[in-house]
Amino acid sequence: MRATIKDHIRESRLFNERAAVALVIALLLIGVIIARLVYLQIISHEHFATLADENRINIVAIPPTRGLIYDRNGVLLAQNLPAFSLEITPEQTPDLEATIAGLRSLLDISDEEVRRFHRQARQNRPFNSIPLKFHLSEEEVARFAVNRHRFPGVDIEARLIRDYPLGPLAVHAVGYVGRINEEELKTLDAANYSATRFIGKTGVEKYYEDLLHGRVGYKHVETNALGRILREVSRTPPVPGADIYLSLDINLQVLAEQALGERRGAVVALDPRNGEILALVSMPGYDPNPFVTGIDPAAYQALQSSPDKPLFNRALRGQYPPGSIIKPFIGLAGLDYLLLAMGTTSFCPGWYSLPGDDHRYRDWKKEGHGRTDLEKAIVQSCDVYFYDLALSLGIDRIHDFLARFGFGQPTGIDLTGEAGGLLPSRAWKQARRHEPWYLGETLITGIGQGYTLATPLQLAVTTAVIAQRGERIRPHILYARRDPEEPALHALEPQALPPVELAMPRHWDQIIAAMEKAVHSIRGTAYRIGRDAPYRIAGKTGTAQVFGIKQDEEYKEEEVAAHLRDHALFVAFSPVEEPRIAVAVIVENGGSGGATAAPIARQLIDYYLSSQEPSS
Amino acid sequence: MIGHARPERRWGDRRGARILVRGLHLDIPLVLALILLSLLGLATLYSASGQDMAMVERQLIRLGVAFLVMFMLAQIPAHHIERWAPWVFGGGLLLLVAVLLFGETGKGAQRWLDLGLFRFQPSEIMKIAVPIMVSWYLAEHPLPPRPRTCAVALLIIVVPVLLIARQPDLGTSLLIAGSGLFVLLLSGISWRLVAWSACVIAASAPLLWYGMREYQRERVLTFLDPESDPLGAGYHIIQSKIAIGSGGLYGKGWLNGSQSQLEFLPERSTDFVFAAFGEEFGFIGIMVLLALYIFILVRGLYIATQAQDTFTRLLAGSLILTFFVYIFVNICMVTGLLPVVGLPLPLISYGGTSMVTIMAAFGILMSIHTHRKLLST
Structure with a gap:
C-alpha cells in the first residue's frame, strides 16, 4: 500500500x-x-626499470674449447670432434615422458641414456637443453628431422665431443673426460664451468684440467619469459684451453704396449736427465672413448670385474715387492755407510741363517754362489751376500738410505692417484702392526722382499737417480704447453729434488759398473739382452715373490698356478756413459726378470737410442 | 513513439547533422569518447598481442557487435525497459538456475550455457537486469525508501548474487551486488543504514573466507604477500608492477614494452592490459586514459541527473557507477592495490562478453538521455 x-x-x-x-x-x-x-x-621507476632489465637480459655461458693433447712429436692423442646430440629443453616440452617415449620409438635410446638424462635434468635449469643421446648417425639425424614437428623442445645440436683417436693407446697416461658428476660439481669453479659438460676424470685430462679447460665466455641475450633467446646483445668470447704436449714418445709407447702384448704388466721409461716420462704403460688398457659420453653399465661392469683389471693403472698405482731390483741400492748403502770395499767378500752356501736360529734364508741359487763380493753379488744377484749386508746395515740405515732415493713416497709426477709404495721401518711396523721389528725382516728387506713395495714408476725414477749419480728430478709427463693465440710452445722447466749425496762419488761408478756387468758379462742375469747390444746398458733383474714357499719346498714355475707365479722385474738405463733413457719393466707372473722383463726394456732402449741418432 | 517527434522540431533550428544524430538516439560526447577508448584499446592490443593482426580483427568484430547492441538499445525508449523489468529479471534468474543445473564447466567454474549456436554467460544479463529490477522496484515506492522496501530490494540483489557466487564467479557476483546497491544508495537511503550494513558486511568477512574456494583464498593471500610465491600466484602482480613501474613518466613507446613484448607479463592483452598500456605509454599515457574514463563517468552522471523519472535516474546512475567499478577494480588489481579478481578493463581488454554488456549499458544510458519528453516548466 x-x-x-x-x-x-x-x-x-x-x-x-x-x-x-x-x-x-x-x-x-x-x-x-x-x-x-x-x-x-x-x-620507484628506477627500481622497476632495473627489474625489467633483469627480466629481459639473460647471461648465457659459452663453453671454451678444450685444449688438445699431443705427444712430444706432435702426434694427436686427444681432440674434439663435432658430434650430433639429441637434446631436450624440459621447459619447452609439454609432456616430457611422452616425448621421451616417442623419441624412443623413433631412435635407439637405452634405459641408461634416459636415466642419465633425468639425472642431468635435475641438476639443470628447466630452460637449459639436456642431451639425451650423443653421437647420432646421419641416418638418425635425418629420421628425427622428418619427425621434428612432433617433438617441441627437442633439437639436434652439433657439439664438440672429446675423442681419443688412438683409442686404448696410452690411456693410463692420457686418461679421459666424462660428464661432470654431482661430487665434482661441488668442488669446481661453478662460474667457469657453467657451460661445460665434461671434465677430466683420470690421467693428464684430470691433472691438467685447469690448463685444458680454458675460460668460459658469455653472451648477454634478450630472452622472453620462457627463456627463449630472441637476440644477442653482447658477447665475451671464451678463451680456449691450452694445447699440451706430453713428453711421451708415442712410438715408444706403442712398442712397449706391443712388447707386453697379452701379458699384464707395466713399463715406465723416462729421460733421467730431465725427468721426462717417455712411456707410461699399464697393460691391459681399455678404450677411453665410450667413457666420454657415458659407458653402458654392462660394458663398465665387464671392465670392472675383469681379473686382468684393465682399469687399474699399474704403472702409477701397482705396488710390487721390488725384489732384487733393490740390491744395487743396498749395495750403495753398504759402500756409503760402512765404507765397504768392493772386494770385500762373504761366502754363499746357498742359504743364510741368523745366529741361534735354524731358519734358513734361501738363495735363489740352491747350490750357492761361493765366495762373493759386491760386484758379483749384483751381477749374479746373490741373495746371501745381501742378507749379510742388510744385517750389517740394520733396518734403520736401510730405511734412511732408500728414503733418500724416493722409495716409500710418491714421486710427485704430474698425474693424480699415484701410490707411494712402502718403505718399512721400526716406527712404521710399531704404528701399523703394533709389533717390534724382527731381525729376519731386515734380511729379506735386503733382497727387496718382505714389506717393501714400489710402483713401476718409482723403480724407473730411482734407477734414473743411479744413472744421474744422485741427481734427482721430479718426473713429469707435461713437456710443453701452447697457450691460445700464441704460436710459441712453453717448455716445462724440470724441477730438481734434493740429490742423493754419497761420501765418495766413485761408489756410484762402482755400482753402475756392477749393473753394467749384470747385462753385459756372461754370468750376468740379463746377459741375454746385453750379449749383442750395440751400446752399454746398466741394469738389474728382479723377481718378486707372489707366493710364499715353505722351508722344505722348492719353487717350481710349472707347478704354481699362473696367477701365483713370480713377477718378473727389470730396471735399466743406457747408454751407461751418458744415460738418455731409464726403464722399469714389470711383467706380472712373468717368472724370471732376465728372461721376461729385460727383453722388453731392450726393445725400448733399441728404439729410443736409434730414434735419437742425429741421422733420424 | 510520439516522444521524439517534438524534439526534432525543437532542435530544428540547429545544424542538420544534429537533427540526424538526434534521430539516431545517440549521445555524441559519449559515442566519441567510447570510440576513442576503443581505438586506444585496439592499438594497445596490437602491441600486447605481439602484433597479432588476427586478434585485432577479432576484437574489431566484437567492438562492432558491441556498438550495434548499444545502438539498438538506444532506440528502445526507457519506459519500455521499465515495463519489461520483472520479465527480464525473472528470465535471468531462470537462466542462472539452468547454468547451475546444465551449465558447462570451464576452469573449475560453471558459468556457461550452450545454446547450440553460441555459448553465453547468463550472469552478464544480470549485470543489467539487477539494476533495472531494483530501480523499477524502488521507483514504485516513495523515496527515500523505507526499511521494508530496502529489505525487498536487498532480496532482489542477494538471490542472483548467491546463484552466481555458487558457479563460482566471485568477481561478477560482487559487481552485480554493487550495481544493485548503487541503486539503493542513489535512491537516498540514510547514511546511518549504509554505515550499519557496512559493519555487518565487515563482521561477516570471516564467513565469506570459509565460503571461498581454494583458488579464491589463494588469490587473497597472494595479494597480501605477492613475494611469497613469486613464480606461482604472485607472478602476475610482480610482473605487472614491474611493467607499469618501468614505463616511467613517458613510457617505453608503442611496441617497445619489454615486459609485454617479451611475454613476461601474463594476461597482457586481457585482464592485465592496463600494465601493458602503462609500460608503453607511461604515466602521461595513463593520465590521458583516466581523463577519458573520468569524462565518461561525468557524462554518465550528468545524463542520470538529467533523467526525467526516478526509474531512469536510478538506472542510469547505477549503470555508470558500475562502469566506474570496472575501471577502478581492474586498475587497482593490476597495480597491486586489490587482489586479483577477473575483471576486464572496459573497452581496452581483449574479450567479448563483458564488452557487449558494458556497451548495452551505454545504449540504455543513451536511450534514457535521448528519449526524454519535453516537460513544460
Missing part, C-alpha cells in the same frame, strides 16, 4: 545530492590510483 505520494522534485534533488557524493568518492578513488601510479612510475 502506498501511503505517500511521490514527491518528484524532492526525489530529484535527493538523487542529485547522492550523485554528487558518488562523483566525489569516484574522483577520490581515482586520486588513490593516481597516487599509486606516481609511486610506481615516478618514485
